[in-house]
Amino acid sequence: xxxxxxxxxxxxxxxxxxxAVEQPSDxxxxxxxxxxxxxxAFAALVGRYGPLVLGVCRRVxxxxxxxxxxxxxxxxxxxxxxxxxxxxxxxxxxxxGVAYRTAVKLRGRAARQRERERQAAVMSTPDRTxxxxxREVLEVLDEELNLLPESYRIxxxxxxxxxxxxxxxxxxxxxxxGSMSWRLARAREMLRKRLGRRGLxxxxxxxxxxxxxxxxxxxxxxxxxxxxxxxxxxSFAAEGAAEVGGLSVSALALAEEVLGTxxxxxxxxxxxxxxxxxxxxxxxxxxxxxxxxxxxxxxSGGCCVPNAVASPATGGGCxx
Numbered sequence: 001x002x003x004x005x006x007x008x009x010x011x012x013x014x015x016x017x018x019x020a021v022e023q024p025s026d027x028x029x030x031x032x033x034x035x036x037x038x039x040x041a042f043a044a045l046v047g048r049y050g051p052l053v054l055g056v057c058r059r060v061x062x063x064x065x066x067x068x069x070x071x072x073x074x075x076x077x078x079x080x081x082x083x084x085x086x087x088x089x090x091x092x093x094x095x096x097g098v099a100y101r102t103a104v105k106l107r108g109r110a111a112r113q114r115e116r117e118r119q120a121a122v123m124s125t126p127d128r129t130x131x132x133x134x135r136e137v138l139e140v141l142d143e144e145l146n147l148l149p150e151s152y153r154i155x156x157x158x159x160x161x162x163x164x165x166x167x168x169x170x171x172x173x174x175x176x177x178g179s180m181s182w183r184l185a186r187a188r189e190m191l192r193k194r195l196g197r198r199g200l201x202x203x204x205x206x207x208x209x210x211x212x213x214x215x216x217x218x219x220x221x222x223x224x225x226x227x228x229x230x231x232x233x234x235s236f237a238a239e240g241a242a243e244v245g246g247l248s249v250s251a252l253a254l255a256e257e258v259l260g261t262x263x264x265x266x267x268x269x270x271x272x273x274x275x276x277x278x279x280x281x282x283x284x285x286x287x288x289x290x291x292x293x294x295x296x297x298x299x300s301g302g303c304c305v306p307n308a309v310a311s312p313a314t315g316g317g318c319x320x
Contacts, residue, residue, distance in 0.1 A: 023048075025172075027088035034083040037237065043230045046075055049092065050221040050229075052161055053099040058219060059138050060103035066110060069251050070103040072229045076244075076255040077102070079233035081262060089172055092162060093154035100146045102258050109254070137200065141210070144194040152187035159184060160211040161218060 024032075024044070032041035053074050057067040077098050085094065145153060158169040159180075166180035175183070192207050202210065235244045236255065244252060 025088070026091040030082050030085065030088050030091070033079075037234060039230060039234060042079065042233060043226070045078070045091075046226050046230055046233075047221070049095050050075075050226055051218040052092070052157075053095060054221055054225075055161075055219045056096060056099045056142055057103045059142055060100065061107055061110075063110070066106055067103070068225055069248075069254075070099065070106045071225065072232060072247065073102050073106075073251055073255045073258060074099040075229050075233050076236045076247075076252075077258050077262070079237040080255075080259055082237075089174065090150060090154050092157045092172075093150050096153070096157050096161070097146055097150075098258065098262075100142055101261070102254065105258065106254060109250075137210070140195065140198055140200060141191075144191060144198065147194065148187070148190060152183075152190055155180075155184050155187045156191065156211065163218075 024041075026045070026048075029041040029045050032038040033045070050071070054067065054071050057070040057074070058064065061067045061070060074095065078095060085091065145156060148156070154173065155169065158164045158172065159166065164172070166184075167177050170177040170180050188207055188211075192202055195202060195207070232244045232247050236252075
């Protein structure tokens with residue numbers, strides 16, 4: 001402790017913030033879940049990305065019950081695909097994309113159901129009365145953000161939708177902090193141009209302001225929903241689980257449908273490796289066969305070697 005007047009002033013200051021305990025990485029949490037079905041690890045992932053997922057589901061789906069269904073399906077898909085993710089550092093972008101596509105599929109189902117019930121008159125909701133209102137702008141933002149190349153989408157998801165600093169995002173992605181500014185600027189410009197093609201023209205600065213309010217993208221996650229989702233995901237992670245407590249048959253069917261649209265990353269890599277190995281084996285066999293033929297007495301006893309030309313003057317022989 002510092003003595004004297006200065007020490008007294010320092011002692012009266014508000015205590016400094018405790019150093020934040022470093023949280024386990026996405027890679028580590030996924031490893032714990034895939035190797036031992038660690039419930040705590042999966043709960044940590046739901047807590048980390050649940051607000052982001054619920055936010056996009058609510059923006060796409062006007063009905064809160066549907067949004068919660070899409071939320072749970074997103075994490076069911078993660079539970080089943082966790083061991084195939086080749087780049088865990090891009091999990092934020094991956095799960096954002098899955099949540100968006102799941103919500104869109106569920107919205108399509110609901111629309112078709114309303115059409116079958118001939119209730120087209122109530123299909124338009126008060127939130128979507130004008131083509132340029134705030135809700136529709138956010139929906140278009142989600143749609144175009146989902147279509148960006150993953151290497152750019154992850155930057156906007158981390159720094160805007162999740163509010164991470166450049167340093168935090170660079171650490172997660174393993175890239176230099178100094179490069180984050182121009183990487184983000186390029187990602188924003190790509191998004192701005194895509195929005196322009198949809199009739200939404202924003203100056204670069206205005207687009208930044210539109211992305212800035214995290215409360216529009218990340219919502220509070222109800223504890224009961226998070227708990228139920230973790231339990232359901234653990235059950236669903238077992239291949240062939242036909243029933244999951246608390247989930248409807250239609251939700252499970254949607255999860256299987258979404259799974260069917262995702263690339264088989266792990267399988268694709270194994271297949272590519274096998275194909276490459278087969279090609280190399282064939283090439284190696286061909287080279288060995290060629291060298292064996294070239295070194296044989298039959299090939300060295302005459303002059304008929306590659307590029308030899310037949311000569312009528314030598315009685316049908318050949319010369320180089």
